[in-house]
Amino acid sequence: MSVHICIVDYISAGDIEKYSYCPLSWWLSRKEKHTENEGVRKHREISEEAKKMKKSYSKMKDSESMAIYYSIGATLIALVGISFLYSSPILSRIFMILAIVWLLFSLYLLWKFEKYVLLWERKDVERVMVIASGAATIFSIFAVTFVLPPNFALGYVMEVLSLLWLIFATYFLYISLKSEFQYNELKKKLKLPDGEIIYVDDLQQSPILKSEKYKIWGRPDLLIKKGDDYIPVEIKTGRVPRGPLFSHIMQLTAYMVLVEENYKTPPYGLLKYGPVVYKIEYEEDLRNIMLEKVEEMRRALETGEVHRNHHKVGKCIHCSRRNICPERLA
Ligand code: SF4
Structure with a gap:
């Protein structure tokens, strides 16, 4: 030929x-024209199922993150609410100390940034720094709100808001569990690793x-x-x-x-x-x-x-x- x-x-x-x-x-x-035979059709079906699996996995992970964020948010709002209901100089001092510790920790990480970048991924070091400075900010807010005179109206508003956030967290947890179930069912059906x-x-x-x-x-x-x-x-x-x-x-x-x-x-x-x-x-x-x-x-x-x-x-x-x-x- x-x-x-x-x-x-x-x-x-x-x-x-x-x-x-x-x-x-x-x-x-x-030189062949590509026509759809039984094998191609089956292959396309598997591909469609795999796409659904990929979608369920992303939905599961995204909803899981949202559930975590809303739970953290609900906890923080509830704590702020409590700090408006009670005035406590002791708690204020404890939060002040915690704020200073986390602030020092984030400053230390910033100072030794290059050293830790060699040990971990750059984005991991940055993530820890964001968490440490975020914690320092939140604790300093509590340190201030716990010495303010009680404000019941504001305290109750915060508690209601916290409850609302908790409802959102529960909703996302439900979506995450539902997606996980769908993902596992498809995984079983396709017998994938x-x-x-x-x-x-x-x-x-x-x-x-x-x-x-x-x-x-x-x-x-x-x-x-x-x-x-x-x-x-x-x-x-x-x-x-x-x-x-x-x-x-x-x-x-x-x-x-x-x-x-x-x-x-x-x-x-x-x-x-x-x-x-x-x-x-x-x-x-x-x-x-x-x-x-x-x-x-x-x-x-x-x-x-x-x-x-x-x-x-x-x-x-x-x-x-x-x-x-x-x-x-x-
Ligand atoms: S395997 Fe197919 S292409 Fe190869 S010699 Fe046999 S019939 Fe021809």
Whole structure:
């Protein structure tokens, strides 16, 4: 076969999968029109469910934060209310001491900022400083309000306000629990591993991942954040094989390379066939084999010369391009 095709800069992970199955299958697929078959439809359904899961997770986390903020707010307002109802010089002094301690702590952090930045992330140090100075401000407000003469009207208004804040906190807690339930139900249904879904194969929600270094691109079905690790997941529909297929391992390895360049080196990736999930370690040998395939594909694009590279009849039987293949074995 001798067809001249323009050399493209980037090779997709999906094409790496097809090439690894059979080079000729990849070559023939380049002229195919993409039609929706059962596999594509199922895949889209899974992707939709995963998107719902991602949405439920964000809603759960956002509502959880809101519930915490409103609870803290309710507590503080209630304390201010109490400070308006009672005048207590002792409590005023205690809050004054606490305010000074937190103020000194935030000043100390500011002074030793560089040292702590070396130990923690910059944003973590900044967060602690904001909390420390915020606590100092709140305690100094209490120190003042506890020495003021009692003001019952203001005190009662504050208590009502605190109750209102508590109602908001309860509402957000309810939304968070509801979202958590939905998230867990979908997780059970899709049989997905633990972790936060941060990427779903969907152009509107997640950008294409590119590797400038190796000139490959792709969109993993899912990217799950587990602790500090980013785990790409490739979901395959159809028959469940007895073990992970080489072509799928190559595709997943391409995703691991993309995750490495765009996020962080992943320790492994997951290949999911229905309820069965295989863990594929990210190893240098695997990456080199995948990159060799990419080089072969580039050469094929240059020469326009592509042939079958196997003698497996079974492969041809299961190949979706066998009807148009000039080198098929069955
Ligand atoms: S029918 Fe066989 S030789 Fe042809 S593309 Fe498919 S797997 Fe390759």
